[in-house]
Amino acid sequence: xxxxxxxxxxxxxxxxxxxxxxxxxxxxxxxxGLTGFAMIDAARRAGVSSGAPYRHFKDKEALLExxxxxxxxxxxxxxxxxxxxFEPGSAASIIALGQTYVHFVTSHPQFYxxxxxxxxxxxxxxxxxxxxxxxxxxxxxxxxxxxxRKGIEDKDPEDLAVKLWALxxxxxxxxxxxxLDKFMxxxxxxxxxxxxxxxxxxxxxxx
Amino acid sequence: xxxxxxxxxxxxxxxxxxxxxxxxxxxxxxxxGLTGFAMIDAARRAGVSSGAPYRHFKDKEALLExxxxxxxxxxxxxxxxxxxxFEPGSAASIIALGQTYVHFVTSHPQFYxxxxxxxxxxxxxxxxxxxxxxxxxxxxxxxxxxxxRKGIEDKDPEDLAVKLWALxxxxxxxxxxxxLDKFMxxxxxxxxxxxxxxxxxxxxxxx
DNA sequence: TGTACATCAGTGAACGCGCGTTCACTGATGTAC
DNA sequence: TGTACATCAGTGAACGCGCGTTCACTGATGTAC
Numbered sequence: 486x487x488x489x490x491x492x493x494x495x496x497x498x499x500x501x502x503x504x505x506x507x508x509x510x511x512x513x514x515x516x517x518g519l520t521g522f523a524m525i526d527a528a529r530r531a532g533v534s535s536g537a538p539y540r541h542f543k544d545k546e547a548l549l550e551x552x553x554x555x556x557x558x559x560x561x562x563x564x565x566x567x568x569x570x571f572e573p574g575s576a577a578s579i580i581a582l583g584q585t586y587v588h589f590v591t592s593h594p595q596f597y598x599x600x601x602x603x604x605x606x607x608x609x610x611x612x613x614x615x616x617x618x619x620x621x622x623x624x625x626x627x628x629x630x631x632x633x634r635k636g637i638e639d640k641d642p643e644d645l646a647v648k649l650w651a652l653x654x655x656x657x658x659x660x661x662x663x664x665l666d667k668f669m670x671x672x673x674x675x676x677x678x679x680x681x682x683x684x685x686x687x688x689x690x691x692x
Numbered sequence: 693x694x695x696x697x698x699x700x701x702x703x704x705x706x707x708x709x710x711x712x713x714x715x716x717x718x719x720x721x722x723x724x725g726l727t728g729f730a731m732i733d734a735a736r737r738a739g740v741s742s743g744a745p746y747r748h749f750k751d752k753e754a755l756l757e758x759x760x761x762x763x764x765x766x767x768x769x770x771x772x773x774x775x776x777x778f779e780p781g782s783a784a785s786i787i788a789l790g791q792t793y794v795h796f797v798t799s800h801p802q803f804y805x806x807x808x809x810x811x812x813x814x815x816x817x818x819x820x821x822x823x824x825x826x827x828x829x830x831x832x833x834x835x836x837x838x839x840x841r842k843g844i845e846d847k848d849p850e851d852l853a854v855k856l857w858a859l860x861x862x863x864x865x866x867x868x869x870x871x872l873d874k875f876m877x878x879x880x881x882x883x884x885x886x887x888x889x890x891x892x893x894x895x896x897x898x899x
Numbered sequence: 900t901g902t903a904c905a906t907c908a909g910t911g912a913a914c915g916c917g918c919g920t921t922c923a924c925t926g927a928t929g930t931a932c
Numbered sequence: 933t934g935t936a937c938a939t940c941a942g943t944g945a946a947c948g949c950g951c952g953t954t955c956a957c958t959g960a961t962g963t964a965c
Contacts, residue, residue, distance in 0.1 A: 498908055498960060518810070520727075523951060534910050536954075541908095545952065601869060602805070603725070614874070621875060643875055647866075648888040652855075655862025659854075662808060667821070668828060668850055681855040685888075688895030705927060705941055730918060741943045743921075748941095752919065 503541045505531040507551045514552065518595045524548070553604060556596050557616045560589050564620040574630030576686055582624050583653040583678040590657035591674065597661055601654070624650060635690055645689070652681055710748045712738040714758045721759065725802045731755070760811060763803045764823045767796050771827045781837030783893055789831050790860040790885040797864035798881065804868055808861070831857060842897055852896070859888055 499505065509530035514522050524545050525535045542548040567585040571578035590597055598604070628649065629642035656677055659665050665672045706712065716737035721729050731752050732742045749755040774792040778785035797804055805811070835856065836849035863884055866872050872879045 502908080524953085525951065533908095535952090536911070537909050539953070598805075598809070601865065601871065603869065618874060625875075644887075647872060647876055647879075648859075648863075648884065648891070651862030651866055651884075651888070652859050653862065654866055655858030655860065656855075658808065658865055659858055659861055662810065664808065665854060667825060668832075669854055672854070677855065677858075680851075681858070681892075684855070684895035685892055686895070687898045688891035688893070691894045691898050709941080731920085732918065740941095742919090743944070744942050746920070 499531070499533060499537075502531060502533060502537065505533075506538055506541060506548060507555055510548055510552045511555060514595050514599065515593060516595075519549075519598050522549075549599065549604065553599050554616065556593070556600055560586075560600075561616060561619050563589055564623050568623050568627065573627070574634040576631060576683065578627050579624070579631060579649065579686070580679050580682045582627060583649065583656075583682055584675050586620075586650075586653045587657040587660065587674050587678055590654075591660055594661050597658070621646060621650065631686070632689070637689060640689060649682065649685065652685065653678060656681070706738070706740060706744075709738060709740060709744065712740075713745055713748060713755060714762055717755055717759045718762060721802050721806065722800060723802075726756075726805050729756075756806065756811065760806050761823065763800070763807055767793075767807075768823060768826050770796055771830050775830050775834065781834070781841040783838060783890070785834050786831070786838060786856065786893070787886050787889045789834060790856065790863075790889055791882050793827075793857075793860045794864040794867065794881050794885055797861075798867055801868050804865065828853060828857065838893070839896070844896060847896065856889065856892065859892065860885060863888070 506527055510522065510527040513526050513530060524538060527548065528535050528538050531537075538548065542551070563585050564582060567581050568578060571581055625642045625646035628645045632638070632640055632642060632645075656674055660672070660674045665674075665677075669677075713734055717729065717734040720733050720737060731745060734755065735742050735745050738744075745755065749758070770792050771789060774788050775785060778788055832849045832853035835852045839845070839847055839849060839852075863881055867879070867881045872881075876884075
């Protein structure tokens with residue numbers, strides 16, 4: 486994510502190679518994609534020889550998982566920052582969450598597969614599943630508050646959150662790979678999120 | 693997609709190796725995924741030596757593109773079959789289109805990346821871009837008819853189609869990698885499509 | 900304060916594997932005469 | 933109908949590259965006495 490300068494340690498021992506490798510890997514994945522990422526490049530970028538990473542990570546997979554966790558931490562942070570800026574239960578807060586999500590996805594195109602693709606499967610049992618869930622519950626809470634405010638009692642906030650999540654996830658995924666360009670030249674994803682969320686919430690109020 | 697028996701040709705020359713390789717590649721991708729797919733395996737499965745494919749495809753990329761095209765043809769076929777079964781302009785037809793889409797996505801998990809991931813970018817200029825668009829316009833027409841029927845004149849059917857597509861795309865993508873299990877144990881994607889589409893259309897009627 | 904020793908992070912050469920692609924070839928097919 | 937020849941699909945060995953991972957080593961650090 487953010488680059489906290491290699492800080493070329495003068496000594497034989499690296500200060501915190503573990504962390505340095507994660508940062509290097511994240512940068513490389515952003516630059517060249519998940520497929521183009523090689524273990525040896527991460528080592529080189531961290532200023533270390535090819536074998537060194539194996540003192541800190543069992544194998545490539547383990548390093549990728551660490552990067553994945555960092556990515557989810559960053560997403561969670563942004564989601565939390567967003568929700569704190571809006572009045573609880575407002576439609577605006579729900580829209581903003583969607584926009585934050587899509588913004589994150591399109592800002593880090595190369596992380597999409599790592600976070601939501603096949604790799605996602607493996608993390609399900611691991612410890613940071615909670616981290617992944619955090620953003621979802623933030624959304625579910627926002628939707629729940631909105632329902633309460635509107636006097637909608639018969640809907641399950643988690644069910645609604647799944648649908649809104651899917652909407653954002655779909656817009657993000659399609660925008661990422663330029664599938665929308667053909668049908669909506671100069672599509673504005675923020676507006677897309679805003680209007681579609683509005684329509685959806687409108688539909689809930691109706692019934 | 694479907695397996696039309698290798699038909700082991702008795703002669704030195706293969707009957708239609710071009711087609712046989714596409715089928716073999718498609719099967720292998722379905723079995724082992726895009727990453728695990730090797731050119732030599734496709735050759736072997738087609739009953740041919742390692743160099744033979746290069747008489748028919750410039751390189752691995754070209755073969756993958758052919759598989760991608762076949763996949764889009766299959767999707768188009770299913771979409772067309774679905775739309776023909778429903779009354780034009782009915783909400784049911786729109787829901788069924790979404791369900792067909794998601795069914796296709798989850799039935800061929802390994803094609804998702806090939807069709808909608810990075811590979812998608814490369815096809816944009818190629819000849820079969822039309823094929824990709826076909827399903828979209830089927831949806832846009834269905835939505836347009838629905839609007840007309842409801843007397844909704846101020847909405848752009850293509851804009852609405854993009855949103856419904858994104859909804860289905862998101863549900864498909866999340867379901868594919870089991871991201872929904874955690875929040876909706878035993879989630880029924882068909883029902884998810886149905887209810888979310890209903891809510892969305894309801895929202896449109898409202899305003 | 901100084902010496903001996905255990906620990907362990909980092910080295911860098913090397914191994915091994917998978918796999919995309921090439922190339923000189925072989926054999927089947929079909930056409931010209 | 934038969935022969936010579938061009939064409940080209942398929943062979944299979946080989947090359948080369950990238951890259952994940954290992955391993956015997958080296959040197960820095962800190963602790964025990």
